[in-house]
Amino acid sequence: MGKPGEPPKWIKPKLTRIADEAPAGNDWLHEIKYDGYRMHARLDRGKIQLLARTGLDWSRRYPRTIESLRALPVKAAHLDGELCCAAVLCKKPPTPDLRRVCLLRRTGARCDRCRRRIV
Numbered sequence: 001m002g003k004p005g006e007p008p009k010w011i012k013p014k015l016t017r018i019a020d021e022a023p024a025g026n027d028w029l030h031e032i033k034y035d036g037y038r039m040h041a042r043l044d045r046g047k048i049q050l051l052a053r054t055g056l057d058w059s060r061r062y063p064r065t066i067e068s069l070r071a072l073p074v075k076a077a078h079l080d081g082e083l084c085c086a087a088v089l090c091k092k093p094p095t096p097d098l099r100r101v102c103l104l105r106r107t108g109a110r111c112d113r114c115r116r117r118i119v
Contacts, residue, residue, distance in 0.1 A: 006044050007078035013038060013053050036084025041069050043077045050083070 015038075022030060038053040048069050050058045059066055065083065 005076060007042055007076050009042075010051065010055050011040065011078060011080070013040065013080060015053070036082040039081060039083040041065075041077070041079040041081070043069060043072065043074060043079070045075055046070075 022028070037058075039058070040051040040053075042049040042051060048059065048066050050062055050065060052058050062083065069079075
């Protein structure tokens with residue numbers, strides 16, 4: 001664990017497992033499965049890292065995500081979530097799109113359907 005007031009360096013994520021059906025009862029919460037990358041965001045007094053589920057630092061791959069995280073009003077945090085992108089340019093309603101998340105890593109990438117620049 002980290003020092004008091006600072007987030008831990010790494011938290012091993014709990015991974016999903018295949019089941020025949022979702023559990024029932026009020027003790028369970030369910031969420032929509034978005035198509036993206038499992039990611040941890042580690043924020044520590046201005047330093048921000050995006051960590052893949054294996055612990056690899058992917059911060060340089062997603063600078064706009066880092067910028068967005070920098071706007072959060074916190075000094076320290078460790079967030080666990082899914083880095084995903086909704087295809088809003090070409091699809092209505094917007095849908096999660098893993099391919100677009102991959103394209104976001106390339107500066108200046110364009111949508112293969114409408115040729116708009118992905119921002």
